[in-house]
Amino acid sequence: MGLRWHGTAVDAGDPARLARWWAEVLHFQILEERPDAVAIAPDQATYPGMLFVQAPAAKVGRNRLQVELDCDDLVADIERLMDMGARHVPVEAASAPWTLLADPEGNEFRLRPRP
Numbered sequence: 001m002g003l004r005w006h007g008t009a010v011d012a013g014d015p016a017r018l019a020r021w022w023a024e025v026l027h028f029q030i031l032e033e034r035p036d037a038v039a040i041a042p043d044q045a046t047y048p049g050m051l052f053v054q055a056p057a058a059k060v061g062r063n064r065l066q067v068e069l070d071c072d073d074l075v076a077d078i079e080r081l082m083d084m085g086a087r088h089v090p091v092e093a094a095s096a097p098w099t100l101l102a103d104p105e106g107n108e109f110r111l112r113p114r115p
Helices: 015-026 074-083
Strands: 007-012 027-033 035-041 050-053 067-071 099-102 106-115
Touching: 007 015, 015 027, 015 035, 015 050, 015 067, 074 099
Parallel strands: 007 050, 067 106
Antiparallel strands: 027 035, 035 050, 099 106
16 A cells, blocks of 8 residues: 655635635635535645645744745746745755745745756
């Protein structure tokens, strides 16, 4: 028996708003929407996807797990994400090959140039 990555669950203060933000970032579709949870993925048959669930409290502190995204044009993609409401997160390793950003609810993710 093997395991297969199905998706990532993300706590959110406003699951619908945050799911739509990530769907736009990743060019995903909304697969299912309930008042307390919204699922997104590339399409009905493709995974992994993301599930945004109502969180009982606001996020505090740094994420222990971060989504890492490859990009074709780091500068242009950072600008697009910042225009959409992302923000820079300072990192200790100034020479890191990636840029750390946070979504509108503060969930960190890494953006790195495609190798």
